[in-house]
Amino acid sequence: MSFTDKVKNKAEELSGKAKQAVGDATDNPRLQAEGQAQEAAAHAKQAGEHVKDAGNDVRDAFS
Template identity: 65%
Template sequence: MSGVDKMKDKAQELSGQGKQAVGEATDDRDLQAEGKKDQAAGSIKQAGEKVKDAFK
């Protein structure tokens, strides 16, 4: 996996954390849920790429 892809996945996870925090601060449950979803997607992508890297 390229370094750019790893950075994009991490950025998605961090963006999700930011959305969740803003959602909590503004009591916006939709934004909180979207943030959690983004965090999960970024984490899953990172885990998948780590598995691929392990088999190289």
């Protein structure tokens, strides 16, 4: 995973957390749900990148 991808995914995660917090503070369930979805998407992207990194590590070990 490139550094740029890590930063983008972390920024998306933090943006989701912020939306969720604003949704909680304003009692806005739609905004809260949107923040949760955005945070979950960021976590999924990070997990995919970790799998890709692990595959590259295995490939490098056999090279």
